[in-house]
Amino acid sequence: MTGLLIGEVFRSAARAVPHRVAALVGDRALTFAELDAAADRTAVFLTGHGVRRGERVVCPAGASPETLAAFAGAARAGAVFVPVAPDAGEARLAEVVRALGPRLLVTDAAGAEGGARPAAAAGVRHVVLPDLRHDADAAPGSHPRPGDGPPREDDPCVIVVTGSGRPRGVVLSHRVCVLRTHPGCRPEPCTVLVCGFPLGQWSAWAALLRQWQARGTAVLLERPDPAAICAAVRGHRAERLVCAPETWQGVLDTAPHHLAALRFADVETSGPPVAPGLLEDIRTATPHARVRAFLTSPEAGDLAVLDHADVRLRPESCGLPAPGGEVRVAAGELWVRGPLLFDGYVGGHADGQDSERDGWFRTGRPAAADDDGHLYVSEN
Known part of the structure; x- marks a missing residue:
C-alpha cells in the first residue's frame, strides 16, 4: 500500500491476489481485481454526477456487488460514504438525508424505489448504481477526474449514523x-x-x-x-x-x-x-x-x-x-x-x-x- 487510504486497500489486494474472490453475495462473486476495477468505474460515475472531494454520498446499503463498488468508489473519488440500513424505513432515510446534506443518494437497482421518495422529499438527487454485470467493460482504464485533488489520509471517508432519535454522525477518516x-x-x-x-x-x-x-x-x-x-x-x-x-x-x-x-x-x-x-x-x-x-x-x-x-x-x-x-x-x-x-x-x-x-x-x-x-x- 502507498498510503493509509481505503482505495489503496483494494488496489493493494488486486495487485497481490487479483483472481482471489473478495466477496460472495448470493450467487455473485467479485474478485479483488474486479472490485478494484469497479471502484474506479464507480468513482467515475460519482464524479460524473457532480460529487466532489469531501462531499457526502448516502447509500441504503443492501447486500449487492453494486453497494460494495459504491463504498470503494466513493473512497477513491474522495467522497464520504454514509451507509444506512435499507430496512430503517423511508422516514428514517429522509431524516438522515436532511441532517447530513449529501450530494447524492445512491442505491442499487433493487433499492431504487425506496430511495427515490426520501431523496425527492429532501431535495437531494437520487441515482441508481450501474449493474456491474452489464458495466464490466464500460470505460476501460477510466479514472475519476481530479476534481479538488486526490483524497488524503486525514480526509473524512465514512460517516457512521448512530442514535435512534435525531441522526448523529460519527466521522471517520481514511487513516482511522x-x-x-x-x-x-x-x-x-x-x-x-x-x-x-x-x-x-x-x-x-x-x-x-x-x-x-x-x-x-x-x-x-x-x-x-x-x-x-x-x-x-x-x-x-x-x-x-x-x-x-x-x-x-x-x-x-x-x-x-x-x-x-x-x-x-x-x-x-x-x-x-x-x-x-x-x-x-x-x-x-x-x-x-x-x-x-x-x-x-x-x-x-x-x-x-x-x-x-x-x-x-x-x-x-x-x-x-x-x-x-x-x-x-x-x-x-x-x-x-x-x-x-x-x-x-x-x-x-x-x-x-x-x-x-x-x-x-x-x-x-x-x-x-x-x-x-x-x-x-x-x-x-
Missing part, C-alpha cells in the same frame, strides 16, 4: 478506517468469513475491510438471519463467523451442528458486555474455534477483547484493552485515546474530547479495572 481494520489490531486469518452484520451497520464494513486487508474472502447475506448464516457457514465451508450477541444466540438455536468446522468465532457488541453463558455455548458448538468477544464503539473502534479462556476466571469482565489505542479508567469512567479515535461528530467537535486532557475521549461508560488490567464496563 485503515488502522482500525489492520491485521495488527485484530489478527485476521486469510480464510472465508461469513459476515453476520447487515451492510447498513458499520460493523459489517469494518469486518469487510479487515478481511480484505488480510486478502481473504467475505460472504455477505442479503438477510443475515440465523438460518441464512448457518447455511452460508456450511455451504462455503467458512472458518470464521462474526455476529452480534443476539444473532449468535439465534444461530445457536437454529443449527449449531453447522458450526463445528469454524476456527474463529467472534462476537462483537457496542452495547452491554457479552454474557459469559453465550460464550460458553459458542465454545461448545465450535470446539475447534478461537472464541473472542469484542467491545467496540463507532467513536473508538475496539475497546476491549475477551478470549474464551478468561471467561470462567473473570465472568463479568469484557476483557483486556484492545491493541492500537490507550485505555484507562478515570473517576469511574472509561477514557480512550490514540490514533484509532474518530474525527468528531457532524456539525461539532467530539463530545468529551478535551485537548487539555491530552486527547483523551471520555466515553461516558461507567468502568472499573482489576489489578491485571481486565476491564469491567457497564451501560450508562
Whole structure:
C-alpha cells in the first residue's frame, strides 16, 4: 500500500491476489481485481454526477456487488460514504438525508424505489448504481477526474449514523478506517468469513475491510438471519463467523451442528458486555474455534477483547484493552485515546474530547479495572 487510504486497500489486494474472490453475495462473486476495477468505474460515475472531494454520498446499503463498488468508489473519488440500513424505513432515510446534506443518494437497482421518495422529499438527487454485470467493460482504464485533488489520509471517508432519535454522525477518516481494520489490531486469518452484520451497520464494513486487508474472502447475506448464516457457514465451508450477541444466540438455536468446522468465532457488541453463558455455548458448538468477544464503539473502534479462556476466571469482565489505542479508567469512567479515535461528530467537535486532557475521549461508560488490567464496563 502507498498510503493509509481505503482505495489503496483494494488496489493493494488486486495487485497481490487479483483472481482471489473478495466477496460472495448470493450467487455473485467479485474478485479483488474486479472490485478494484469497479471502484474506479464507480468513482467515475460519482464524479460524473457532480460529487466532489469531501462531499457526502448516502447509500441504503443492501447486500449487492453494486453497494460494495459504491463504498470503494466513493473512497477513491474522495467522497464520504454514509451507509444506512435499507430496512430503517423511508422516514428514517429522509431524516438522515436532511441532517447530513449529501450530494447524492445512491442505491442499487433493487433499492431504487425506496430511495427515490426520501431523496425527492429532501431535495437531494437520487441515482441508481450501474449493474456491474452489464458495466464490466464500460470505460476501460477510466479514472475519476481530479476534481479538488486526490483524497488524503486525514480526509473524512465514512460517516457512521448512530442514535435512534435525531441522526448523529460519527466521522471517520481514511487513516482511522485503515488502522482500525489492520491485521495488527485484530489478527485476521486469510480464510472465508461469513459476515453476520447487515451492510447498513458499520460493523459489517469494518469486518469487510479487515478481511480484505488480510486478502481473504467475505460472504455477505442479503438477510443475515440465523438460518441464512448457518447455511452460508456450511455451504462455503467458512472458518470464521462474526455476529452480534443476539444473532449468535439465534444461530445457536437454529443449527449449531453447522458450526463445528469454524476456527474463529467472534462476537462483537457496542452495547452491554457479552454474557459469559453465550460464550460458553459458542465454545461448545465450535470446539475447534478461537472464541473472542469484542467491545467496540463507532467513536473508538475496539475497546476491549475477551478470549474464551478468561471467561470462567473473570465472568463479568469484557476483557483486556484492545491493541492500537490507550485505555484507562478515570473517576469511574472509561477514557480512550490514540490514533484509532474518530474525527468528531457532524456539525461539532467530539463530545468529551478535551485537548487539555491530552486527547483523551471520555466515553461516558461507567468502568472499573482489576489489578491485571481486565476491564469491567457497564451501560450508562
